Amino acid sequence: MKLYADRMPTAIRQLITDILVVVWVYLWIRVALWVHDTVLLLAVPGQKLESAGGGIADNLADAGGKVGRVPLVGDQLVKPFNGAADAARSLADAGHQQQELVDKLALILPLMAIAVPLALVLFLWLPLRLRWIRRASTALAVRDQPAGRDLLALRALASQPLSDLARLGPDIAQSWRAGDPAAVDALAELELKRLGLRKARAALRS
Incomplete structure (x- = not known):
């Protein structure tokens, strides 16, 4: 299999083109990774919201359990604590849903960023390069x-x-x-x- 030409101008052009394609793909991979990391930063507020909401809900539930043991009025006093705990759990759920959305975006956006550059390589440069290799190898054989x-x-x-x-x-x-x-x-x-x-x-x- 012949990868590069024998004559210097053609061989140098092929080598430079191959290097540029490798650099091009590497740079776009780096861009995709940067987009991925940047999008993941958007999940931080959701993580904090989930953590804070869950912590508040647990604290309110504990407090409600203690208040519920008060004789006679315990059942009445515990209702506000339970309601507040449910609201805190809703905030925690919202934070969790935000993280799930960010995780999906962190997968989709980098793929979108790298799709077009890779398509140019796979459907434009690579077929031309393989065609030359096939023709040159056949010419060498005969x-x-x-x-x-x-x-x-x-x-x-x-x-x-x-x-x-x-x-x-x-x-x-x-x-x-x-x-x-x-x-x-x-x-x-x-x-x-x-x-x-x-x-x-x-x-x-x-």
């Missing part, structure tokens, strides 16, 4: 074979700009059809150059 050079030449005729083909001569296509080795090697070299790969060994010896 470039040193006569039939492989002919396939590379055919690929060049089919995909290279007409201006680049014209530089090889006005009769390059006819020469290729006639099986001219020089024309085949020139076209194969043009395709290899487009991929950033070195010449075939046979072409280097010639």
Whole structure:
């Protein structure tokens, strides 16, 4: 599997692009973690509310239990304490619900923050990178074979700009059809150059 080109300009461009993509993903992960931590800070008031409400409710319940033991009027005196304890428990429940909401936001917002950057990497950069790797690996596998050079030449005729083909001569296509080795090697070299790969060994010896 060929990961990087042989020719320096293409290889350097690929390396810089890969580094930038890694840095890009890392920075957005850091942003997502920062959003997560920041959102979690919103749960602090809910935690304090739940703790305070629960503590007040327990204290009022204890006080109500003691007051309820007063002879004759204990049942009447305990009702306000029970009502206040229920109100405190409601505050504690509200604090707990706020924490649950914050926990959900702390999960959803970071995912939203990182979704678009990761989508750009997965659906734009990665397919192009994998396509080059596949094409370069295939070209490497066939470039040193006569039939492989002919396939590379055919690929060049089919995909290279007409201006680049014209530089090889006005009769390059006819020469290729006639099986001219020089024309085949020139076209194969043009395709290899487009991929950033070195010449075939046979072409280097010639």
